[in-house]
Amino acid sequence: MTDRFPGFSTLAVHAGAQPDPTTGARVTPIYQTTSFVFNDADHAASLFGLQTFGHIYSRIGNPTNAVLEERVAALEGGTAALATASGHAAQVVVFQMLLQPGDEFIAARKLYGGSINQFNHAFKSFGWNVVWADPDDIGSFERAVTPHTKAIFIESIANPGGSITDIEAIAAIARKAGVPLIVDNTLATPYLIRPIDHGADIVVHSLTKFLGGHGNSLGGVIVDAGTFEWSKDNKYPMLSEPRPEYHGIRIQETFGNFAFAIACRMLGLRDLGPALSPFNAFMILTGIETLPLRMQKHCENAKAIAEWLLAHPAVASVNYAGLPGDKYNNLARKYAPRGAGAVFTFSLKGGYEAGVNLVSNLKLFSHLANVGDTRSLVIHPASTTHSQLDDAAKIKSGAAPDVVRLSIGIEDKEDLIADLEQALSA
Amino acid sequence: MNHDTYPDNYIREILSGVKSIAMVGASPVNVRPSYFAFKYLAQRGYDMIPVNPGHVGKSLLGKPFVASLLDIGRPIDMVDIFRNSSHIMPVVDEALKLAPPPKVIWMQLGARDDLAAERAEAAGLKVVMNRCPKIEYGRLSSEISWMGVNSRTLSSKRAPMPTHGMRLSLNRTSLSGGETHAADSAAKNKNGLT
Numbered sequence: 262m263t264d265r266f267p268g269f270s271t272l273a274v275h276a277g278a279q280p281d282p283t284t285g286a287r288v289t290p291i292y293q294t295t296s297f298v299f300n301d302a303d304h305a306a307s308l309f310g311l312q313t314f315g316h317i318y319s320r321i322g323n324p325t326n327a328v329l330e331e332r333v334a335a336l337e338g339g340t341a342a343l344a345t346a347s348g349h350a351a352q353v354v355v356f357q358m359l360l361q362p363g364d365e366f367i368a369a370r371k372l373y374g375g376s377i378n379q380f381n382h383a384f385k386s387f388g389w390n391v392v393w394a395d396p397d398d399i400g401s402f403e404r405a406v407t408p409h410t411k412a413i414f415i416e417s418i419a420n421p422g423g424s425i426t427d428i429e430a431i432a433a434i435a436r437k438a439g440v441p442l443i444v445d446n447t448l449a450t451p452y453l454i455r456p457i458d459h460g461a462d463i464v465v466h467s468l469t470k471f472l473g474g475h476g477n478s479l480g481g482v483i484v485d486a487g488t489f490e491w492s493k494d495n496k497y498p499m500l501s502e503p504r505p506e507y508h509g510i511r512i513q514e515t516f517g518n519f520a521f522a523i524a525c526r527m528l529g530l531r532d533l534g535p536a537l538s539p540f541n542a543f544m545i546l547t548g549i550e551t552l553p554l555r556m557q558k559h560c561e562n563a564k565a566i567a568e569w570l571l572a573h574p575a576v577a578s579v580n581y582a583g584l585p586g587d588k589y590n591n592l593a594r595k596y597a598p599r600g601a602g603a604v605f606t607f608s609l610k611g612g613y614e615a616g617v618n619l620v621s622n623l624k625l626f627s628h629l630a631n632v633g634d635t636r637s638l639v640i641h642p643a644s645t646t647h648s649q650l651d652d653a654a655k656i657k658s659g660a661a662p663d664v665v666r667l668s669i670g671i672e673d674k675e676d677l678i679a680d681l682e683q684a685l686s687a
Numbered sequence: 688m689n690h691d692t693y694p695d696n697y698i699r700e701i702l703s704g705v706k707s708i709a710m711v712g713a714s715p716v717n718v719r720p721s722y723f724a725f726k727y728l729a730q731r732g733y734d735m736i737p738v739n740p741g742h743v744g745k746s747l748l749g750k751p752f753v754a755s756l757l758d759i760g761r762p763i764d765m766v767d768i769f770r771n772s773s774h775i776m777p778v779v780d781e782a783l784k785l786a787p788p789p790k791v792i793w794m795q796l797g798a799r800d801d802l803a804a805e806r807a808e809a810a811g812l813k814v815v816m817n818r819c820p821k822i823e824y825g826r827l828s829s830e831i832s833w834m835g836v837n838s839r840t841l842s843s844k845r846a847p848m849p850t851h852g853m854r855l856s857l858n859r860t861s862l863s864g865g866e867t868h869a870a871d872s873a874a875k876n877k878n879g880l881t
Binding site: 267271272275276277279280281282284285300307310311312313314315316324326328329330331334335339340341342343344396507508509510514515516517519522523526 | 693717718720726730751797819825829830833834843844846847850
């Protein structure tokens with residue numbers, strides 16, 4: 262038997278899945294059950310003590326979810342993954358494993374508005390203190406490191422402006438500081454960027470976006486790169502110290518290079534509770550099978566529309582890293598040679614009012630607060646996703662009042678351009 | 688032999704080939720990793736022998752402890768060493784005194800002694816360091832996949848439901864060039880960065 266190197270598209274269809282052992286069903290079944298029977302008392306005790314492989318209760322793990330987890334881990338090149346109810350839930354679980362009250366983490370200022378909000382408000386109430394840094398000024402990350410820093414958090418392709426982050430430069434700072442680098446890879450997907458190849462220790466996703474891809478199911482995931490040494494000091498007691506809830510097991514000692522994913526499951530998901538529905542896992546798995554095909558079309562359409570907008574007399578500027586001459590084009594060519602994604606912003610010469618008019622005149626683009634759908638989407642971030650930020654923070658995060666965000670779908674690009682044309686001239 | 692990464696086939700041949708495993712440093716304390724691994728390997732049909740001088744007179748899951756490899760009194764296929772790296776060499780020396788010697792020396796997750804490995808390899812033994820046989824068996828059979836671990840194997844065949852004492856097929860297609868630790872290569876890439 263020869264070991265082969267399956268390609269990305271093969272993994273997108275097969276990784277983690279195999280015919281159902283009891284029925285032979287080829288598609289991964291939806292195991293819509295809360296709980297799983299034990300063979301006997303010893304089996305139950307072994308499962309609860311983490312001594313054997315198997316399922317107990319769907320808040321901790323579920324066979325449909327496990328296929329999704331292994332598939333995303335394979336696509337990202339990680340050692341293991343954990344699915345959660347949403348991308349936000351994934352972030353809560355990750356930081357719960359890393360931070361104690363009073364600790365700090367550094368986050369890129371250019372993030373999804375929901376993450377900015379979660380870090381500024383919900384996390385502060387847990388005593389987890391965010392320190393903002395500017396991804397356009399790599400030195401600002403280094404300057405933000407203190408003895409209380411426990412992690413660095415960035416987006417590979419940043420929402421809403423579609424800017425590309427220099428992952429390797431920030432990974433070097435994280436390594437020097439002795440803290441893990443967490444990368445939200447939602448807008449890129451592993452088809453465009455694999456952050457672990459560039460030094461990320463943990464990857465998170467909102468599966469709701471391009472991975473699921475059809476705008477029908479919420480989900481999140483945490484991928485463990487297996488690269489971080491959690492026990493070299495006592496900075497990460499959840500992983501390095503004996504866990505009283507498991508009779509004194511040390512998670513890293515026991516689980517080696519997938520210890521972080523296990524900690525997220527056995528300490529995070531179990532106690533915090535944001536489990537993914539197996540039905541959503543099934544929908545997302547089905548979506549992932551066509552991820553490579555969809556991302557090619559998303560990127561091809563996005564580039565064509567960005568070019569068309571750039572040439573339009575009503576358009577003041579277009580921020581799309583896939584355009585030659587864009588500020589992030591060099592980073593896009595390095596990190597995302599297959600395409601710069603399908604979410605980007607542009608601003609209109611007519612300012613705020615022209616943006617609002619455009620959104621209301623569009624007939625094919627849907628006005629809603631999501632990205633990464635087969636359908637093309639439009640939103641005005643300043644009045645919606647980023648509305649909780651003050652004006653200065655809006656501008657810093659790429660959501661100035663005159664900015665319109667597009668998430669380009671997989672329709673025929675000629676129809677999308679025609680819709681933009683009629684809306685701009687209406 | 689390069690001991691940073693192992694081809695899946697190397698691990699697969701070892702775990703498919705050996706039948707008896709002496710576990711040096713096996714613990715009767717049921718939260719210790721050695722206990723987990725001992726119990727799992729016994730459930731998967733391996734003939735397990737616990738070796739620990741501190742527990743002679745007691746049994747581990749029905750198997751009596753012996754004080755040293757020399758006390759086993761019958762040929763064994765593999766020695767699985769659950770000791771810190773600094774305690775590996777004496778165990779390997781003892782294993783090499785056995786007649787016939789074991790076919791495989793396996794050092795647990797976190798344990799590595801390159802000199803001891805060289806000595807064992809010079810005597811014709813296969814060596815695995817810094818790995819867990821439970822994790823590798825679970826990975827190659829994909830039994831470990833239940834908890835979202837990347838088995839880095841693929842199969843389009845229907846697998847039987849595992850039962851107690853059942854040996855599982857390890858002959859799935861391997862990914863990532865068939866090396867055991869994706870993380871090792873990822874770590875190497877990281878270290879190569881400036």
